[in-house]
Amino acid sequence: MEERIVVDPVTRIEGHLRIEAEIENGTIKDAFSSGTMVRGLENIVLDRDPRDVWAFVGRVCGVCTSTHSLTSVRAVENALGITVPQAAELVRNIMANVLYMHDHVVHFYHLHAFDWVDVLAALKADPDAASDAAKQLSPWRNNSAGYFRSIKERITRLVESGQLGIFANGYWGHPAYRLSPEQNLIAVAHYLDALEWQKDVVKVHAVFGGKNPHPNYLVGGMPCSINLNEANAINAERLAFVRKILLDAQTFVNQVYIPDLLMVADVYKDEWASIGGGVSNYLAYGDFPDNGYSDPDSLKMPRGIILDRDLSRVYPVDAQSPDEIREFIRHSWYKYSQGDAAGLHPWDGETTLNYTGPRPPYRHLDVTDKYSWIKTPRWKDRAMEVGPLSRMLVAYAAGKEPQKTLIDNTLSRLGLSADALFSTLGRTAARGMETKLNADWALEYLDRLVATIPTDPRMANTEKWDPEQWPKQAKGVGLTEAPRGALAHFVVIENNRVKNYQLVVPTTWNASPRDPDGQRSAYEASLIGTPVHDPKQPLEMLRTIHSFDPCLACAVHLYDEKGTFVHQISTF
Amino acid sequence: MEPATLSFYESCLRKGVSRRDFMKFSATMAAMLGLEASGAVRIAKALESKPRVPVVWLHFQECTCCSESFIRCSHPLVADLLFDSISLDYTETLMAAAGEQAETCLHSTIEKYRGHYVLLVEGSVPVDDEAYCCIGGRSAKQILEEAADGALAVVAWGNCACAGCVQAAFPNPTGAKAIRRIIKGKTVVNVQGCPPIADVMAGVIIHLLTFGTLPQLDSLGRPKTFYSRRVHDSCYRRANFDAGLFVKSFDDENARRGYCLYKVGCKGPNTYNSCGIIKWNEGVSYPIQSGHPCIGCSEEGFWDNSPFYRRIPSINAFGIEATADNIGLGIGIATVAGAAAHAVATNIRKKKQIENVDTPS
Numbered sequence: 001m002e003e004r005i006v007v008d009p010v011t012r013i014e015g016h017l018r019i020e021a022e023i024e025n026g027t028i029k030d031a032f033s034s035g036t037m038v039r040g041l042e043n044i045v046l047d048r049d050p051r052d053v054w055a056f057v058g059r060v061c062g063v064c065t066s067t068h069s070l071t072s073v074r075a076v077e078n079a080l081g082i083t084v085p086q087a088a089e090l091v092r093n094i095m096a097n098v099l100y101m102h103d104h105v106v107h108f109y110h111l112h113a114f115d116w117v118d119v120l121a122a123l124k125a126d127p128d129a130a131s132d133a134a135k136q137l138s139p140w141r142n143n144s145a146g147y148f149r150s151i152k153e154r155i156t157r158l159v160e161s162g163q164l165g166i167f168a169n170g171y172w173g174h175p176a177y178r179l180s181p182e183q184n185l186i187a188v189a190h191y192l193d194a195l196e197w198q199k200d201v202v203k204v205h206a207v208f209g210g211k212n213p214h215p216n217y218l219v220g221g222m223p224c225s226i227n228l229n230e231a232n233a234i235n236a237e238r239l240a241f242v243r244k245i246l247l248d249a250q251t252f253v254n255q256v257y258i259p260d261l262l263m264v265a266d267v268y269k270d271e272w273a274s275i276g277g278g279v280s281n282y283l284a285y286g287d288f289p290d291n292g293y294s295d296p297d298s299l300k301m302p303r304g305i306i307l308d309r310d311l312s313r314v315y316p317v318d319a320q321s322p323d324e325i326r327e328f329i330r331h332s333w334y335k336y337s338q339g340d341a342a343g344l345h346p347w348d349g350e351t352t353l354n355y356t357g358p359r360p361p362y363r364h365l366d367v368t369d370k371y372s373w374i375k376t377p378r379w380k381d382r383a384m385e386v387g388p389l390s391r392m393l394v395a396y397a398a399g400k401e402p403q404k405t406l407i408d409n410t411l412s413r414l415g416l417s418a419d420a421l422f423s424t425l426g427r428t429a430a431r432g433m434e435t436k437l438n439a440d441w442a443l444e445y446l447d448r449l450v451a452t453i454p455t456d457p458r459m460a461n462t463e464k465w466d467p468e469q470w471p472k473q474a475k476g477v478g479l480t481e482a483p484r485g486a487l488a489h490f491v492v493i494e495n496n497r498v499k500n501y502q503l504v505v506p507t508t509w510n511a512s513p514r515d516p517d518g519q520r521s522a523y524e525a526s527l528i529g530t531p532v533h534d535p536k537q538p539l540e541m542l543r544t545i546h547s548f549d550p551c552l553a554c555a556v557h558l559y560d561e562k563g564t565f566v567h568q569i570s571t572f
Numbered sequence: 573m574e575p576a577t578l579s580f581y582e583s584c585l586r587k588g589v590s591r592r593d594f595m596k597f598s599a600t601m602a603a604m605l606g607l608e609a610s611g612a613v614r615i616a617k618a619l620e621s622k623p624r625v626p627v628v629w630l631h632f633q634e635c636t637c638c639s640e641s642f643i644r645c646s647h648p649l650v651a652d653l654l655f656d657s658i659s660l661d662y663t664e665t666l667m668a669a670a671g672e673q674a675e676t677c678l679h680s681t682i683e684k685y686r687g688h689y690v691l692l693v694e695g696s697v698p699v700d701d702e703a704y705c706c707i708g709g710r711s712a713k714q715i716l717e718e719a720a721d722g723a724l725a726v727v728a729w730g731n732c733a734c735a736g737c738v739q740a741a742f743p744n745p746t747g748a749k750a751i752r753r754i755i756k757g758k759t760v761v762n763v764q765g766c767p768p769i770a771d772v773m774a775g776v777i778i779h780l781l782t783f784g785t786l787p788q789l790d791s792l793g794r795p796k797t798f799y800s801r802r803v804h805d806s807c808y809r810r811a812n813f814d815a816g817l818f819v820k821s822f823d824d825e826n827a828r829r830g831y832c833l834y835k836v837g838c839k840g841p842n843t844y845n846s847c848g849i850i851k852w853n854e855g856v857s858y859p860i861q862s863g864h865p866c867i868g869c870s871e872e873g874f875w876d877n878s879p880f881y882r883r884i885p886s887i888n889a890f891g892i893e894a895t896a897d898n899i900g901l902g903i904g905i906a907t908v909a910g911a912a913a914h915a916v917a918t919n920i921r922k923k924k925q926i927e928n929v930d931t932p933s
Contacts, residue, residue, distance in 0.1 A: 006709075008708045009674055011665070011667050011668075011670040011671075012667070012668075012670070013665075014635075014665070015636070016707055036705070037632070037704065037706070038704050038746060039633050039704075039748070040739065040745030041738060043743065043745045044738065044739070044742070044744075044745070049879040049880075051879070052880045055878075056738055056741070059635050059637070061635045061636070061637075062639075065640065110666060157655075158655055162623075163623060163659035163661075165624070165654055165659040165660045165661060166654065166660050166663065166668060168661060168669060168677050169668070169674070169677050170668030170669055170673075171668070195643065195650060199644040202853060203853045206853040206857045207857055207862065210852065210857050210860070210862035210864050211769075211847075211857070211858060211862075212644070212853055213640045214869075216859055216862065216864035221822070221823065223822060223863040223864035224862045224864075225822075225828040227828040227829070231830070232809070232829065232830020232861070353704075355704075360706050360709060361709050361711075362706075458823060459822075460822040460823035462823065462824075465822070536672070538670065553635045
């Protein structure tokens with residue numbers, strides 16, 4: 001017997017995602033992923049000042065905030081041949097480390113946790129036993145029985161009020177939940193601890209970027225000047241403040257996030273380390289330059305591709321090559337001048353919105369035709385997964401340290417083989433592992449920043465700030481590893497204006513609809529074979545989808561290489 | 573022993589709000605909703621017995637930066653808000669339920685608490701084709717109209733919901749609209765910014781819950797508490813402006829001294845926000861303090877006032893500061909003319925100095 005279920009909205013994500021799945025005998029047989037919102041940002045940045053674009057595209061996403069801005073300034077600097085001073089690169093790295101920590105911790109506790117943690121089951125917990133268990137896991141300061149008792153009382157009050165708020169209608173009591181009451185209580189307590197912690201770690205962005213979400217960037221460096229003799233600049237006090245936050249963040253990651261992740265993994269590994277693998281190819285552009293962004297060999301997270309889960313070989317990737325990355329729209333609500341079967345490299349990208357779906361309100365999408373606002377990117381016609389798992393796999397296959405040792409140790413601690421990485425749990429674990437690395441790297445970069453300041457405190461290279469020094473035409477690519485995966489911005493500058501601007505973002509790779517050959521992208525492929533105990537309660541589906549950390553506002557955008565608008569506002 | 577959970581009325585009483593003020597709040601809300609006098613009594617009754625105010629948070633064309641900002645609030649902590657003050661019955665970002673179960677949360681709050689729930693909206697609504705933003709198979713416009721109809725109060729979070737933000741910048745490919753263009757006959761509180769400051773967001777909600785009134789709004793629907801001052805007027809670098817000390821290019825000697833960013837494009841002189849007063853992330857900094865000009869993110873149409881690094885223009889217009897401010901407000905500060913009026917008129921006598929005097933090094 002076949003049944004189609006629709007999950008829309010998929011919640012605890014960024015943006016608007018819809019999943020339609022066919023279920024047969026309690027297992028997902030086929031799945032369709034649809035992005036249901038479009039804004040058109042790439043059209044909007046056309047003909048603007050390239051130095052402004054980081055601010056526009058920063059607003060692609062407020063969850064992975066700052067990552068699009070960083071990618072944009074990299075793209076423009078690449079086009080104009082600007083090298084940023086070392087101090088600015090270190091500050092950019094620290095800010096990216098902070099983003100990873102914030103994003104991954106919030107994902108684990110506030111977006112993903114309810115897939116594994118039964119909040120109401122925590123009401124049955126014995127706070128003394130929870131305290132004992134927590135002390136076994138970690139020396140975290142909030143491990144007392146009194147603390148767990150107060151958390152339990154807080155949830156009890158909420159439940160007794162009859163107004164469950166964000167917990168209402170959850171899948172509590174579902175048989176797929178496996179944690180003990182005490183483990184559930186520990187996780188709920190840390191949900192609240194993490195909620196309070198996350199507002200602090202982003203203060204590093206406020207120091208260097210003035211605010212968070214959406215800190216400020218600058219083509220050529222960073223806007224925050226260094227002056228050790230000035231209260232108005234980055235000085236010893238600001239650096240000490242950043243160090244304190246980074247140390248606290250490292251403590252939180254090591255004493256709360258990682259122990260909880262291992263606790264959850266231990267309980268669920270028998271089932272979930274073999275479910276949800278999906279596509280078998282993995283792509284990472286790499287990030288965290290140790291020796292300048294133009295030297296890919298210096299990236300702490302290495303660049304490369306893994307095919308068919310073969311960890312003995314890493315293939316190179318060239319985002320600029322017209323033969324490697326191409327985007328398709330056979331199943332997306334756009335049209336190409338060359339027809340729906342064509343695949344275009346982002347340099348030659350084109351887009352015309354072409355909604356052919358049902359008029360809202362609708363019950364089902366026609367998945368045999370176009371069914372999403374997300375385009376379908378392919379690397380040499382292959383579907384690729386991007387994200388924490390891809391990054392860790394590429395590093396692992398390349399023998400890169402400290403990743404390799406960390407992965408080996410984690411696997412051995414859980415009693416799993418490397419095959420277990422190709423799974424829903426593998427994705428969730430990879431995210432935790434790289435958070436730990438980011439916590440360490442942030443402090444390393446801060447030390448290097450402090451060491452750099454006495455000899456070279458420059459924060460911006462403004463030699464080419466004036467557009468009169470720019471070539472008539474220039475092309476650039478900015479590559480980063482956003483928390484959710486490989487991110488590329490492509491810019492064409494002509495007569496000091498943006499002639500074309502295109503983004504190929506992580507969730508576009510992962511959440512896209514089928515390509516013209518009918519190949520599934522990562523979300524759709526990963527759901528096949530996922531058990532569904534009760535089609536009315538899509539808990540297991542959410543586990544796998546959330547393991548990717550969907551970010552739909554990023555994924556959906558549109559291109560128009562032929563944009564010809566002339567700025568109406570000219571005040572000089 | 574204390575009751576497990578206080579009703580909205582009880583917590584008002586504890587916080588020193590009188591019965592009279594409480595009834596006034598109910599009357600205000602009733603008037604906002606266009607209800608008759610009996611409506612006020614109904615609302616008062618509802619709030620007296622409702623332990624936590626039911627809240628619905630809708631997401632349309634947005635980037636979720638408003639939700640992200642909201643969870644960074646420090647007073648109160650967001651957890652305290654969620655557990656003690658409001659019942660956030662629907663928010664796609666945080667709620668446990670998904671799909672049908674999530675839709676059920678939305679519909680049951682809208683029906684059960686009709687006239688009593690607070691509606692918070694993040695994101696703009698596309699009108700060129702409603703299919704540009706759909707949730708659960710329904711369009712943003714359909715969902716918003718339904719949810720706004722029975723709401724006690726409507727708050728627009730951030731520039732998207734207040735003014736369409738980046739997706740409404742030229743050429744506005746999807747026809748993105750501010751929610752007050754969709755919702756008819758109801759006051760919308762516009763909490764501006766991209767995103768709004770976390771503690772401003774919390775502050776608006778707490779004001780509503782604690783004092784039992786809507787905060788006073790400016791002509792653009794923004795709470796005066798947080799949006800009645802220009803960033804320029806509350807800027808700690810203002811003395812540099814007045815003294816003619818300007819940054820001329822990023823990371824130059826003057827930037828390292830923290831001089832005024834006016835000449836590298838600061839939009840502080842035509843931006844109404846409390847960045848310079850409350851600051852960001854628990855008072856750590858704000859854009860100008862960290863060396864970047866204000867880009868004016870709490871103003872309608874600020875994206876089309878770019879390039880961001882071009883000095884805002886000076887024109888000879890109004891001679892009296894108060895007049896200029898009023899004119900600016902009246903015509904909508906987003907327009908360049910309005911912007912220029914603010915920028916210049918306040919400091920008309922500084923103009924010569926700005927243009928002619930080289931910054932001392």
